[in-house]
């Protein structure tokens with residue numbers, strides 16, 4: 720058996736995620752291991768999402784600190800007012816608060832991430848979940864069970880398309896185009912989730 724994409728090329732690696740055999744051209748090297756192109760993009764998207772979640776947590780800490788700073792500043796202003804009417808201290812407090820917030824924005828540019836980027840990440844997340852559904856269907860097929868067409872992917876109510884040819888059962892996604900794919904299916908022959916058309920054209 721050769722590379723999944725180039726059957727005549729010698730196998731250089733096996734995808735850590737889907738176990739596809741890969742030639743040198745098809746192998747993607749990430750810090751976490753060797754992957755096929757699709758699994759590498761999914762792994763990178765997952766890593767990216769984790770970084771974002773971490774940034775979000777840090778941002779919440781900054782927000783909490785900002786709130787604390789504002790309360791302290793209010794108290795300071797009260798003190799200044801009651802003591803000797805030095806209103807200027809409040810002005811300095813607001814200026815330092817604004818500086819603090821702008822440092823926060825600079826450190827966490829995620830706050831200003833465009834809707835298009837968020838939509839793309841969401842689409843990759845959906846595709847990851849969808850692939851898990853199809854992997855589960857593949858396991859059912861490998862155990863000789865007949866899948867249920869209502870076992871659809873998150874983000875769609877349309878049932879999967881089940882077709883039979885001879886002994887082979889194929890379960891296909893009803894709308895792979897939502898992920899920019901030509902085809903997304905699993906068959907009882909290989910049990911492997913096939914995603915065609917990603918990153919091509």
Ligand SMILES: [Zn+2]
Nearest residue numbers: 734737755758
């Ligand atoms: Zn893979």
Ligand SMILES: [Zn+2]
Nearest residue numbers: 722725742745
């Ligand atoms: Zn190849």
